Structure formats: structure tokens, C-alpha cells
Amino acid sequence: MDMKARALTTLRIRTDLAVCEHCDSVHQRGRLAPGEAADCRVCGATLYRRSRLDVDAMLALTIAAAIVFVLANAAPIVTMQSGGVTTRGWLGSIVAAAWDSGVGPVAAIAAATVFLFPLAQLSLYLFVLSASKLDARPPGFAAAMHGLRYLRPWSMVEVFLIGILVSIVKMSSLAKVTPEAGLWGFGVLTILLTALGTFELRALWDAHDD
Numbered sequence: 672m673d674m675k676a677r678a679l680t681t682l683r684i685r686t687d688l689a690v691c692e693h694c695d696s697v698h699q700r701g702r703l704a705p706g707e708a709a710d711c712r713v714c715g716a717t718l719y720r721r722s723r724l725d726v727d728a729m730l731a732l733t734i735a736a737a738i739v740f741v742l743a744n745a746a747p748i749v750t751m752q753s754g755g756v757t758t759r760g761w762l763g764s765i766v767a768a769a770w771d772s773g774v775g776p777v778a779a780i781a782a783a784t785v786f787l788f789p790l791a792q793l794s795l796y797l798f799v800l801s802a803s804k805l806d807a808r809p810p811g812f813a814a815a816m817h818g819l820r821y822l823r824p825w826s827m828v829e830v831f832l833i834g835i836l837v838s839i840v841k842m843s844s845l846a847k848v849t850p851e852a853g854l855w856g857f858g859v860l861t862i863l864l865t866a867l868g869t870f871e872l873r874a875l876w877d878a879h880d881d
């Protein structure tokens with residue numbers, strides 16, 4: 672390890688200091704209000720910022736999203752009436768029907784992006800946010816944070832939602848199609864996951880400093 676690398680390591684351990692990425696000047700870290708940013712005194716570049724959403728708000732959003740996730744999966748998404756026969760479609764039954772009709776990969780991708788990835792994402796959010804709330808760094812915290820970073824782009828409830836809406840419009844000429852609670856549930860889930868996605872995860876590393 673050369674001198675510069677050693678110096679950088681020392682600076683990184685000093686969490687009360689912030690180094691400007693642009694001009695290498697060193698600053699004393701101050702406490703910021705949510706939404707505020709600290710600028711470099713020498714060159715004016717942004718040193719660090721504190722996200723507008725705090726841990727409590729994120730935790731509330733995550734719990735709300737978890738409840739909506741359960742409801743959206745438990746409730747039917749659509750009801751179809753054709754020739755006196757009424758069929759209800761849940762996420763699970765739609766994925767199973769897609770699997771049976773020979774489009775296995777599509778069914779698997781839908782199940783992953785609409786069910787598995789959001790479920791994993793919400794579980795990881797609950798874990799890292801509860802830990803931050805309790806000022807704890809349990810084993811697995813870093814792994815969970817990395818997992819969240821990789822998972823965020825892969826939970827695509829909105830793509831599924833658009834697909835369902837297109838199918839409803841297409842099928843409406845063949846059958847009477849009624850949107851059900853599950854569809855609204857996935858709509859709300861999309862909004863909540865998007866709101867959670869706007870939060871800078873990096874802020875959680877510093878949350879225990881507040």
C-alpha cells in the first residue's frame with residue numbers, strides 16, 4: 672500500500688471528515704437537515720447530502736408497501752365473464768396459466784419481477800431500516816444493502832401492470848372484463864416502490880450518525 676492509499680484509508684475511517692472528490696480538500700462533517708446538501712468551501716462541488724426522506728418515513732412506506740403487496744396478491748386482479756362463465760384471475764393463477772400454455776420462461780420472468788423480486792426487496796428494506804432505526808449493524812447488513820442495490824432495477828411491477836391493462840383492453844371484445852382489487856393493489860404498490868426507489872440508499876450508512 673503506497674502513501675496516498677494509506678492516507679485515504681485513514682481518512683475513510685475518520686467518519687467526521689469529508690473529502691471533496693473534485694479538489695481533494697478536507698472538511699469537517701456537519702449535521703444536515705433532511706434535503707440539505709453540504710458544498711465544498713474551495714470549489715463548490717457537493718460533498719454529501721442528506722436525503723429528504725428519513726428512516727421513519729421509509730419504514731412507514733415499506734410497511735405500507737408490504738401490506739399492499741399481500742393484499743394485491745391475495746385479491747383477484749380481473750374477473751372475466753363470457754358465455755355465462757365467470758373466471759377470476761389472481762397473480763398466481765395467471766402465472767400458472769401462462770406456464771401451462773407453454774410460455775414457461777415468460778411465466779417465470781413475470782413471477783420473478785412481480786412477486787419474488789419485490790418480496791425480496793421489501794424484506795431487505797424492512798431488515799436494513801429496522802437495523803438503522805435501532806442504531807444496530809447486525810451481521811448481513813452490508814450484504815442486504817448490496818442486495819437492495821442490485822434488486823431495485825429488477826422489480827418491475829409497472830411492466831406487469833401495463834401488460835395486464837393491454838390484455839384487459841384486448842379481451843374486452845371477447846368477454847366482459849372487470850378490473851378487481853388486486854389490479855388497484857399492484858397500482859398502489861408501483862407508486863410505493865417508486866417512492867422507496869427515490870431514496871438514496873447511501874444515506875442509510877450514515878443514518879446511525881444522526
Ligand SMILES: [Zn+2]
Pocket residue numbers: 691692693694695696711712713714715716
Ligand atoms: Zn472541492
